[in-house]
Amino acid sequence: MTVTIQFIAARARIHWPQAVFGTFFCAFFSAGALAALPIQKFQLANGAVVHLVESPAIAMLDVQIDFDGGSRRDPPSQVGLANMTAELLEKGVMARSGLPALDENALGEAWADLGAQFDAGAGSDRFSFTLRSLTEPDLLAKAVALAARQIAEPAFPDDVWQRDKQKMIAGIKESDTRPATLARRAYSQAVYGGHPYGHEFTEAGVAAIRTADMRAFYQATVVACRARISLVGAVNRAQAEQVATAMLARLPQTPCANLPALSPVADVMPLAQAVQRTIAFDAAQAQVLMGQPGYKRSDPAFFPLLVGNYILGGGGFVSRLMTEVREKRGLTYGVSSNFSPGMHAGAFTVSLQTRPDQAQQALDVVRQVVKDFVATGPLDAEVKAAKDNLTGGFALLIDSNRKLLGNISNIAWYGLPTTYLDTWTAQIDKVTAQDVKAAMAAKLQPEKMVTIILGAKP
């Protein structure tokens, strides 16, 4: 956790890669004839869907398994349940079938001894497991067997949870002293209303979670037939099927047809009117956030919105926001806009930090830029520059196993065709300035956005 060697970059970490990846989730069918990227798709006997890219050059394998159990399914009184369940999943497995129980330390040692990495985590939509292992047969077999135990027989030890809960609450309190946390919380509440996308951990919410809740949540979520499994690495189809099957083998194999359907989660409501909150805070910088609910990843205007946001504030140094706020006026180190589409309409957000006495000026510039962009759309030259970057740089989105895994797990999760990546550049190429203007105008209402200014000079 110590950082003694400072690396400081010329630019703030920009949202460009995320923004582009975001589009990957959303985009759309176009039946490409050429299989540029051979994604193999098949189903296991238990109903789980597998996506595989064989990448034999390095003797390693990456696996991701996703379930519909992200934080959007957290009960309102137990915000953090999905995340805490994932945390505690790494703290022990139960004894079963003659195999002894393993506590958190035995598990940590076992993974280190294999030179492998196994993690559980929860996002807004997904509850996920990831495994990275060498493909040396003995090591891989052991890693898969250990992962299977952790997936099927987590111990959820109560004493460990009592301890980790205290740590978590201490962390929340610490985080609450930071202006960025407070600004983000006010923003999320205003943009999402009561929707779970806007939920943030609180002391009370975390304190209300019991290990019994975790077990019930886990049992309802991690169901073999609902798994979406993605693999990238030095395995062939038969080996991949073996790995995928083995990782789920210790779970009940009940067919999905015999299970109750998961309950639907309500959508994010659009804002009825503008909200502006000015929060007093004493800090070196003011926090400025502006935005509104955006769109779902299944939105048919996904590609025009991707191109549009690249131009507005997603394209790093060359975006309109960066040009106007940083380059021309020196008001901030970094300013960006991004959409965060998922199963629901994740927020469109512009954010920046600036010296307290400049906050209003910076906000005025942001508002003008967004308003102008929504009203008049992009210039043809801007659309061309965006497309040059996005299509020209397509290879950079898939040039490692790690990046490929991210992409095919999105394809798997959102049910996109296996030709999705092959047709991606063509989808970008089709976008016109008029498409961008229409899509941005349909999604963004500058007169009805949320604005949070924390720590500005009055």
Add this chain to the structure above:
Amino acid sequence: MKPTHRFLLPIFVPVFLSWMASSAGAQAPSTVEQFTLSNGLTVIVKPDRRAPTAAHMLWVRVGSMDEVDGTTGVAHVLEHMLFKGTATIQPGEFSRRVAALGGRDNAFTSRDATGYHQQIPSGKLEDVMRLEADRFANNQWPDDEFKREIEVVKEERRSRTEESPRALMYEAANAMTFTASPYRRPVVGWMSDLDAMTPQDARDFYRRWYVPGNAAVVVAGDVDVAEVKRLAEKYYGPMAARPVPTRKPRDEPEQTGARRLDFKGVASQAYTSMAFKVPKLLPSDFTDDKADNKAGRDPLALTVLAAVLDGYSGARLNRALEQGDNRVADSAGAYNGLTGRGPQLFILDGVPAAGKTAAQVAAALREQVARVAQNGVSEAELNRVKTQWIASETYKLDSVFNQARELGSNWINGMPLDFDKRLIARLRSVTSAEVQAVAAKYFGDDQMNQATLLPQAMDPNRKPRTAATPTTPPSRH
């Protein structure tokens, strides 16, 4: 849209198929080549043909440690100004051009080095080499560009440092830990130095340090060595050779007593960090690879010690400090600075659990080191951390950019091209007795620098600052 884009997909397809299908299970051979142009510039190339992309980096062996008092932060400010144009490129145009090529670009400054990098489709390598060589040789900009960019840098300092109590504490701790070494200063610079910095300060620094003999170009990815050599000679070759400035040693005098610092900041959790001065690996440690080469054994053993303490979930610190009913810490860590141009530190740090103090955490951390000094470490622990390193050698091949970054960093430190392989080989040879010996040798009071963050409550009634003057760093309370 441009009709050429219609061709992109079909052109791309065959390349991609060959990448995915042809490597036939073999580990990609990782040959690295290095050569020097006649003007002194170093070029390092690592072909990796898995995907049709490449990373291009220019490393300059100059960082904040090469600055002098009064103009701290100038290496980093100059890094920003390299994006502001040349005789033929307008301000901001560099990034626009890289973006138009489908690329991403950025740069960074550390204490030891300044780096500029682009990730691009491999067919665009020549374009970025032309652009990068141009700004390395011909960077120029009007004063007006500097006036705005220095404000951006001040915002960066506010974001990274002044908004973070722990970052402010590290800054103060570094200033305490080092006396003569330039490592005592923050990379981003003191605020008053940024306030006082002039365009000429940046230009002078550029003129002095950006010479071919002080730089290396690193290219990794889907490239051909001979072609990279041709391009390097074409674009970087014409720069005139200039002498690399003499560097003053500024050696850190021996520390002869513990130093302690209390730092007050708005926080709810305390935090403490203990930095011990330790030896680092030197290029001369690699002049031979014989089994009985005893050079650089202590730095290696210290790195193994850090891994045994904190290298995996369930390692010693985690187990001893963060678990149990009476646990002392919410988190605890160990880190060893193995390489670098300046003096290195072994750092133990931790956040006290509720009801525990920073002093208790510090004592518990040192107790764990003392146990190793007394009893050594087990074979199982040694093998475990070595297994992780060996596996990580394979995993890191997945990222071409990280490989380029590692090669550049090794060059900055004066290490051999195959440093990583040789390092792993040597780490594998470290024994329990060696780890025990360094645990006993380097963790006394006299070499210790302890900094502690004392949390201060937020005042719920306080008002926002009334005047935020750009010339005075805000006081914290």
